[in-house]
Amino acid sequence: MTGAERGGIDLEFLAQLGWDSHFSAQLDPGETGRVPGRVISAAKRKYAVQVSPSTVLRSEVTGRFAHGAASPSDFPSVGDWVSCEPIDANRGVIHRVFERKTLLVRKAAGSELKEQVLAANVDTAFIVSSLNNDFNLRRIERYLTLIWMGGATPVVVLTKADLVQDPAPMMADVRGLGDGLRVHAVSCRTGAGLEGLKEHLAPGSTSVLLGSSGVGKSTLVNRLFGQDVAKTGEIRDDDDRGRHTTTGRRLLRSADGALVIDTPGMRELQIWDDGQGLEAVFSDIEGMALLCKFTDCRHADEPGCRIRAALESGELAPSRLDSYRKLRRETSAQRREAAKAPIDKRKWKKAAAHERARGKKRG
Ligand SMILES: Nc1nc2c(ncn2[C@@H]2O[C@H](COP(=O)(O)OP(=O)(O)OP(=O)(O)O)[C@@H](O)[C@H]2O)c(=O)[nH]1
Ligand SMILES: [Mg+2]
Ligand SMILES: [Zn+2]
Numbered sequence: 140m141t142g143a144e145r146g147g148i149d150l151e152f153l154a155q156l157g158w159d160s161h162f163s164a165q166l167d168p169g170e171t172g173r174v175p176g177r178v179i180s181a182a183k184r185k186y187a188v189q190v191s192p193s194t195v196l197r198s199e200v201t202g203r204f205a206h207g208a209a210s211p212s213d214f215p216s217v218g219d220w221v222s223c224e225p226i227d228a229n230r231g232v233i234h235r236v237f238e239r240k241t242l243l244v245r246k247a248a249g250s251e252l253k254e255q256v257l258a259a260n261v262d263t264a265f266i267v268s269s270l271n272n273d274f275n276l277r278r279i280e281r282y283l284t285l286i287w288m289g290g291a292t293p294v295v296v297l298t299k300a301d302l303v304q305d306p307a308p309m310m311a312d313v314r315g316l317g318d319g320l321r322v323h324a325v326s327c328r329t330g331a332g333l334e335g336l337k338e339h340l341a342p343g344s345t346s347v348l349l350g351s352s353g354v355g356k357s358t359l360v361n362r363l364f365g366q367d368v369a370k371t372g373e374i375r376d377d378d379d380r381g382r383h384t385t386t387g388r389r390l391l392r393s394a395d396g397a398l399v400i401d402t403p404g405m406r407e408l409q410i411w412d413d414g415q416g417l418e419a420v421f422s423d424i425e426g427m428a429l430l431c432k433f434t435d436c437r438h439a440d441e442p443g444c445r446i447r448a449a450l451e452s453g454e455l456a457p458s459r460l461d462s463y464r465k466l467r468r469e470t471s472a473q474r475r476e477a478a479k480a481p482i483d484k485r486k487w488k489k490a491a492a493h494e495r496a497r498g499k500k501r502g
Contacts, residue, residue: 148174149191156189157260157345157398162220165237170222173234178219178259179390186215188223188231196231198223204234211254212244217388217400218259218345241290243347246409252476254411257285258347258388258400263339264291267350267359269299270306270324272379280316280462281408282349288416294321294339296348298355301326315456327358336363342396352404353381360401364393369401412470413477421463424455 150158156177166175176190188196198221200214208214213236215221220237239259247255258264266282268274279295286293295313300306306324313322321339325332339346340363348356357369368391372384385403392398410417418425424446428436432443438460449455 152192153177155343155396156392157343158220159343161240162237167222170234173222173224175220175237176223176231177390178215178217178221180387181215181217182387184214186221186233188221188233190223190225190231194225195229196223196225197229198231198233200233211247212242212256214256216256216259217390218261218347220260243285243289243291243349244411245285245405246411246470246473248405248407252473254413257349257402261291261345261347261400263344263346264289264293265336265339265346265348265350265359266293266295267348267354267356268295268297269354269379270297270303270309271299273351273354274309276312276316277462278351278408279313280458281410281466283316283320284417284420284462284466285408285410286349287420288410288412291347293317294323294336296336296359297322297324298359299326299328300324300331301328325359327355327362330362333362337395340393340395340397340399343398345390345398345400347400347402349402350404351381352383352385352406353379354404356404357385357401360391360399363397363399364391410466410470411473412466413473417463417466417470421459424460424463427455 153175158175158177162175174190176188176196178186179189179195180187184199186198188198190196215233215236219239221233222235222237223231223233225231241261242259243257243261243264244254245257247253264286266279266286268279274297283293297306297309297313310322310324314320323332323335325336327333348359350356353372353374357371360369361367361371369389370384372382374381381404383404385401388400388402390398390400427445427449428438430445431438431441433441436444436446438444438446446455446460450457450460
């Protein structure tokens with residue numbers, strides 16, 4: 140019998156699953172009969188919670204939990220640490236979600252004004268993009284913004300390097316999107332560049348692979364793990380797009396002890412911002428705007444415009460300003476909605492994550 144099965148906690152195993160002092164500080168001695176566990180897969184409010192090497196509890200949240208949840212991000216998602224009460228050998232109920240270190244969310248696909256969680260508590264988020272027709276700088280920039288907002292460290296992986304003559308120009312374009320941004324070109328066919336990714340896969344660290352369908356996320360997981368742990372699929376001949384082979388998010392553990400979340404390819408990626416998230420990521424632009432002569436400056440032809448001066452001197456890239464304006468427009472409805480909600484419903488504490496993101500971005 141393992142510690143968890145006895146009602147105790149197997150801390151050594153939890154550490155292998157990514158547990159650290161951030162979470163142990165949140166343990167509540169009054170919470171008897173419950174164990175901490177990590178959500179390794181989630182589908183339609185049903186969760187697989189790993190609590191010991193041999194035990195995964197199929198779990199749902201309590202009625203009380205569901206009642207108190209104000210938004211989709213209040214529910215557990217893959218990567219979350221939860222307090223789980225075992226009911227029998229392989230079932231449990233989830234009482235609470237531990238406060239997250241990082242949280243990646245996007246606007247849910249479709250017209251609804253709701254967020255969707257992509258992964259929780261990831262250290263590194265790999266933006267996976269193939270070097271063929273999928274390559275799109277603006278899309279990569281969107282992913283970057285989402286990851287910075289969520290507090291994780293982005294790493295760009297350009298796949299299928301075997302299909303292009305020279306990936307260097309595209310790598311340089313991507314590097315231009317952020318100071319100190321790490322960019323790798325790899326080929327799962329030839330194995331080129333794969334070694335270089337391993338530095339981001341330390342034992343006990345968690346990463347997630349994000350990107351369109353067919354770019355080779357699952358293929359990459361299999362290559363990095365040295366065995367077929369994820370299903371892969373052919374891409375369509377006519378347009379190089381994938382066929383949405385991976386259908387659910389899953390947290391996998393490699394033989395080396397790295398935790399990796401494979402995700403289904405995303406068709407569209409829209410930023411979710413219900414507060415100051417975007418401002419934090421574009422704090423340089425926000426800061427400059429404060430120095431414009433007029434408080435309502437549109438940064439067009441007003442005298443004393445700090446933004447225009449920065450564009451002219453090359454201090455600010457025009458594409459960065461464009462992205463910022465575009466994302467501001469795109470998220471304005473979300474912010475209006477959020478402003479209506481009572482303060483205590485705006486749960487997820489973003490401040491700490493933003494500070495980290497800003498620190499990292501500036502190197
Ligand atoms: N030429 C080439 N093909 C690759 C490479 N990596 C993956 N592929 C192919 O790309 C196709 C899609 O790979 P997957 O790993 O299933 O893609 P995915 O990103 O997981 O797709 P979804 O699960 O649908 O999101 C497969 O046919 C792979 O063999 C590579 O480095 N070079
Ligand atoms: Mg896949
Ligand atoms: Zn201005």
